[in-house]
Amino acid sequence: MSVDPAALVAIVAMAVVTYLTRVTGFFIGDRLALRGRAKAAFDAIPPAVLVAVIAPTALATGWPETVAAVVTIIAATRLPLLATVAVGVLSVVALRSLT
Amino acid sequence: MSPPASAGEGVRDILPAMIAAMPIGLLFGALGVGKGLSVLEAGLMSILVFAGGAQFAALELWTYPVPILALAFSTLLINARHVLMGASLAPKTVGFSLLQRLGAAWVLTDEAWALAERRALQQRITPAYWFAVAAMLPVVWIGSTFLGAWLGSFLGDPKRLGADFAFTALFIALIAGLWKGRATAITVIASAAAAALAYVTVGAPWHVAAGAVAGIGAAWCAAPAERSTP
Numbered sequence: 001m002s003v004d005p006a007a008l009v010a011i012v013a014m015a016v017v018t019y020l021t022r023v024t025g026f027f028i029g030d031r032l033a034l035r036g037r038a039k040a041a042f043d044a045i046p047p048a049v050l051v052a053v054i055a056p057t058a059l060a061t062g063w064p065e066t067v068a069a070v071v072t073i074i075a076a077t078r079l080p081l082l083a084t085v086a087v088g089v090l091s092v093v094a095l096r097s098l099t
Numbered sequence: 100m101s102p103p104a105s106a107g108e109g110v111r112d113i114l115p116a117m118i119a120a121m122p123i124g125l126l127f128g129a130l131g132v133g134k135g136l137s138v139l140e141a142g143l144m145s146i147l148v149f150a151g152g153a154q155f156a157a158l159e160l161w162t163y164p165v166p167i168l169a170l171a172f173s174t175l176l177i178n179a180r181h182v183l184m185g186a187s188l189a190p191k192t193v194g195f196s197l198l199q200r201l202g203a204a205w206v207l208t209d210e211a212w213a214l215a216e217r218r219a220l221q222q223r224i225t226p227a228y229w230f231a232v233a234a235m236l237p238v239v240w241i242g243s244t245f246l247g248a249w250l251g252s253f254l255g256d257p258k259r260l261g262a263d264f265a266f267t268a269l270f271i272a273l274i275a276g277l278w279k280g281r282a283t284a285i286t287v288i289a290s291a292a293a294a295a296l297a298y299v300t301v302g303a304p305w306h307v308a309a310g311a312v313a314g315i316g317a318a319w320c321a322a323p324a325e326r327s328t329p
Contacts, residue, residue: 006165007140013171014157015147021178023204025185026192034183037322042183044286044318045311046152047274049176051287052310053156054267055294056303065264072268076275082122084275088268093261 064095102227109231112218116210117239120151124240126265127154128247129254133262134161138248145244149208149237152273153177159266160304169304176311184212191219192229199226206233285321290314 034042058069072088079087100108124145131141136158144154153174160169185204195203203226211233215224218232254260274287294310301309 002137003139003143004137004165006167007136008143010157010165010167010170011140011144011147013167014144014153014174017171017175018148018150018153018178018181019205021175021181022185022207023201025182025187026189026200026204027185028182029186029189031186037319037324040282040322041315041319042179043279044282044315045176045179047277047283047286048290048311048314048318049156049173049307050152050270050274051290051314052294052307053159053173054270055291055310056298056306057159057264057267058271059291059295060298065267068264069267069271072271073275076272081119081269081272081276084272085126085265085268088271089261089265092264096261 062099064092064099068092068095100222100225102225105225105228106231108218109214109228109233110235112214113211113232113235116214117235120236120239121243123151124243125247125250126269127151127158128244128249129251130155130158130262130265131244132248132251133254134158135163136161136248138245138252141248142241142245145237145241148174149240150174150178151240155266155269156307160307162303166304169307173304173307176307180209181207184209188212188215188219188224191215191224194223195226195229203229203233206230206237208233208236210236282318282321286314286318289317 054069057065059066068088068091071091072084075084075087127145128138128141131144132138136144144157148154148157156173156177157170160166160173184207188203188207192200192203211229214232215229218224218228254262274283277283290310290313293313294306297309298306
């Protein structure tokens with residue numbers, strides 16, 4: 001049980017940034033009304049960031065990871081969250097064993 | 100409605116989300132120690148940040164030395180949606196004191212926001228309801244993170260079990276949950292292409308900024324232009 005100073009700084013920085021996102025809306029209230037392109041751009045932030053984070057593993061690591069990502073996408077269209085994760089993990093283990 | 104009755108309804112509303120959060124918190128803790136975090140560090144992140152998507156993204160980006168700025172930037176982008184949620188709740192929580200507002204923001208999550216918005220269609224959101232619906236989830240999230248981290252420290256190399264791929268699989272499932280048709284497809288394709296290209300050419304952690312900018316820019320371009328109001 002230890003805390004690395006750099007890890008602590010990173011966690012505190014993440015916490016401060018997160019609280020700022022949480023509290024800002026409560027105080028700007030109705031003054032923030034996004035429409036049209038601004039709204040579309042704002043709505044795109046979560047999927048854009050999530051995809052960017054996993055793109056190296058899914059597209060630039062090896063064929064087992066890429067094929068497993070495709071299998072996971074298919075699973076995600078019909079299964080709940082944790083079942084999708086299980087399918088993805090099992091398929092990457094199976095595909096890696098072929099290399 | 101009396102405050103205890105409102106609080107009871109809040110607890111009842113959030114219960115399914117609390118149960119759903121448990122295995123995800125266990126997974127977060129186990130993957131965290133697999134990435135080299137101590138049990139206390141993984142738990143501390145859940146105590147101080149408690150934002151699932153941003154925390155999983157942080158683990159995926161986590162290396163030594165710790166890329167503090169990249170972690171803060173990725174967290175900011177993923178959590179920027181909170182601004183819209185808070186703005187939408189602001190007029191529905193006008194009865195809150197300043198301290199109650201600051202506290203209400205502290206425990207804001209996707210789940211609590213969605214439930215409070217649904218309730219606001221029928222009646223006012225009271226502090227008793229909000230804190231019941233919102234403050235229970237972090238407790239479950241923190242507890243399951245510590246338990247998962249503790250269990251994960253017995254698992255050994257996470258790559259052997261394919262656990263390193265759990266992030267990718269989880270994020271694919273989360274994106275599927277956010278899916279809104281064509282606009283999301285354009286965002287996802289642009290972000291994936293730009294992020295993979297930046298990762299191969301420039302290297303981590305720049306792929307996050309490249310993918311985010313490309314995906315958001317593509318959504319902006321693809322959206323119909325606003326009609327100017329006279």
